[in-house]
Amino acid sequence: MLSLSLSLSETSPAEWKYISEGGATVVFSYQGPNHPVLTGKVLRLRKTPRAREGNGTPGDPDPHPITDEFTVEFQQKVISPRVYGNTWLQAFSAYHEPSRPLERRTISMIDISRRTGVLALDLIGGVSCAVEVKPKWGFLPNPIHLSQESRPIKTRNCRTCMYARLKQTEGKNAAMHYCPLDLFSGSRKRLEYALKGLWDSWVQSNGSINNLRVFSHGKIVRPNDGLTFQAWSRESFSLPPDAALTSIKSRFIDSLLPEFLHTSLLNHISTLQRSLDSLDCEGFAKLVELTRIESAGLGDNRDVNPLDADSMQPTMEDWVSFVDIFLSPEHQKNSSFKPSNLRYHTLAYLLSATFKDCSLIITLRPRSAHEESSSIKVIDLDFKSVNKIPGWFNLDEKIVKVYANIHAGMRKECIEGNSESEYDSCPTSTRAG
Ligand SMILES: O=P(O)(O)O[C@@H]1[C@@H](OP(=O)(O)O)[C@H](OP(=O)(O)O)[C@H](O)[C@H](OP(=O)(O)O)[C@H]1OP(=O)(O)O
Numbered sequence: 563m564l565s566l567s568l569s570l571s572e573t574s575p576a577e578w579k580y581i582s583e584g585g586a587t588v589v590f591s592y593q594g595p596n597h598p599v600l601t602g603k604v605l606r607l608r609k610t611p612r613a614r615e616g617n618g619t620p621g622d623p624d625p626h627p628i629t630d631e632f633t634v635e636f637q638q639k640v641i642s643p644r645v646y647g648n649t650w651l652q653a654f655s656a657y658h659e660p661s662r663p664l665e666r667r668t669i670s671m672i673d674i675s676r677r678t679g680v681l682a683l684d685l686i687g688g689v690s691c692a693v694e695v696k697p698k699w700g701f702l703p704n705p706i707h708l709s710q711e712s713r714p715i716k717t718r719n720c721r722t723c724m725y726a727r728l729k730q731t732e733g734k735n736a737a738m739h740y741c742p743l744d745l746f747s748g749s750r751k752r753l754e755y756a757l758k759g760l761w762d763s764w765v766q767s768n769g770s771i772n773n774l775r776v777f778s779h780g781k782i783v784r785p786n787d788g789l790t791f792q793a794w795s796r797e798s799f800s801l802p803p804d805a806a807l808t809s810i811k812s813r814f815i816d817s818l819l820p821e822f823l824h825t826s827l828l829n830h831i832s833t834l835q836r837s838l839d840s841l842d843c844e845g846f847a848k849l850v851e852l853t854r855i856e857s858a859g860l861g862d863n864r865d866v867n868p869l870d871a872d873s874m875q876p877t878m879e880d881w882v883s884f885v886d887i888f889l890s891p892e893h894q895k896n897s898s899f900k901p902s903n904l905r906y907h908t909l910a911y912l913l914s915a916t917f918k919d920c921s922l923i924i925t926l927r928p929r930s931a932h933e934e935s936s937s938i939k940v941i942d943l944d945f946k947s948v949n950k951i952p953g954w955f956n957l958d959e960k961i962v963k964v965y966a967n968i969h970a971g972m973r974k975e976c977i978e979g980n981s982e983s984e985y986d987s988c989p990t991s992t993r994a995g
């Protein structure tokens with residue numbers, strides 16, 4: 563790990579520009595004078611929930627916070643630097659707060675109690691067009707542990723499409739036209755369909771969905787941005803200022819398609835998601851319950867919680883040895899469905915969650931016909947905490963319950979693999995979600 567003794571306090575908050583944020587971190591790019599370390603870098607700062615009442619004071623601290631050190635080491639060993647004083651971070655946070663979207667500001671704030679952040683290469687600044695795609699879950703679950711009620715649904719409908727429906731019923735933004743199984747399919751036709759779906763949802767939500775983000779010179783572009791949007795389409799696709807939205811969409815898709823077709827990355831990500839989530843949420847929950855019953859039967863503690871964060875939160879050594887086993891033929895011995903393998907399945911499920919939540923950055927540069935495709939970079943391969951597991955169990959139940967209420971004829975069908983024939987026979991209306 564590269565540990566910097568550099569003090570960010572020497573920079574002014576105005577020398578950093580807000581780029582974007584997710585649920586856990588906010589990211590800023592360095593815009594100050596040429597600097598041997600900071601130029602071309604982003605600073606990734608952890609957030610904390612905002613207290614319900616009161617303004618500006620952080621919410622209750624997480625009893626098991628994920629440290630930046632753990633995050634960085636996790637990237638290096640399982641699947642980049644630090645720094646500053648608290649007063650500087652307070653000033654930094656106050657300066658940049660107005661740049662953050664209101665819906666994020668009301669629920670979270672930069673965690674000013676932290677002493678460290680992460681510096682990473684800026685993958686978005688400096689290019690006329692960078693596209694961020696958050697693909698989400700690229701597989702249908704192993705049906706073996708599914709209940710009678712959920713099996714017919716979960717084997718036909720992917721988690722992301724069902725979850726989009728739940729979000730829609732809750733009045734939240736969701737990519738209703740996008741199915742990750744199309745994006746992960748490897749088929750040109752279906753990839754095109756997935757990219758169209760992402761674009762349509764992006765336009766309909768005015769760029770508020772998190773599955774697709776577009777950046778121009780490090781600044782987010784939204785379809786209703788008028789001049790910024792026009793300038794982006796002109797610069798990225800050499801289109802006239804009055805180009806129709808449909809022409810921009812076509813050029814956007816034509817530019818992204820080869821990037822996705824010529825990479826094995828998506829296949830790699832979905833294979834990892836699926837093989838690490840071999841029981842599905844339901845099977846994993848069953849195994850936790852079985853372990854609880856077995857431990858209680860052994861006598862000492864009836865209220866034993868097999869997912870107790872203090873004992874289950876993996877250490878770096880746990881992660882390293884898990885990866886060794888997972889990649890060896892030994893993994894079969896450790897993955898059978900029995901309480902003694904709960905720890906193996908817990909680490910596997912957590913790591914699967916990391917791959918289910920990562921994002922891809924694709925930079926589109928005008929290039930000659932002979933030039934190689936530019937590479938796709940993966941971001942947000944963060945470690946997920948064991949504390950999240952009970953919430954995932956509840957969410958899984960809720961997602962399926964809401965989807966089960968939809969009339970069978972109105973359900974969308976998600977198709978795994980690269981088949982185009984089933985895809986062709988499936989009426990568009992049933993795919994449009
Ligand atoms: O559970 P999901 O699928 O809703 O994923 C969460 C994401 O929601 P999404 O559905 O992509 O809008 C969510 O994204 P947003 O905050 O909605 O942009 C986070 O990525 C969250 O992870 P973390 O809390 O930041 O570690 C994600 O939580 P994890 O479940 O990956 O921990």
Ligand SMILES: Nc1ncnc2c1ncn2[C@@H]1O[C@H](COP(=O)(O)OP(=O)(O)OP(=O)(O)O)[C@@H](O)[C@H]1O
Nearest residue numbers: 582583584585586587589682683684685686941942
């Ligand atoms: N290295 C980078 N270069 C440029 N921009 C970045 C970089 N890393 C992250 N970003 C931007 O910052 C946003 C938030 O970062 P990130 O996805 O890592 O946060 P997160 O809170 O972990 O997200 P999530 O809620 O999806 O888990 C990204 O969606 C992306 O737009």
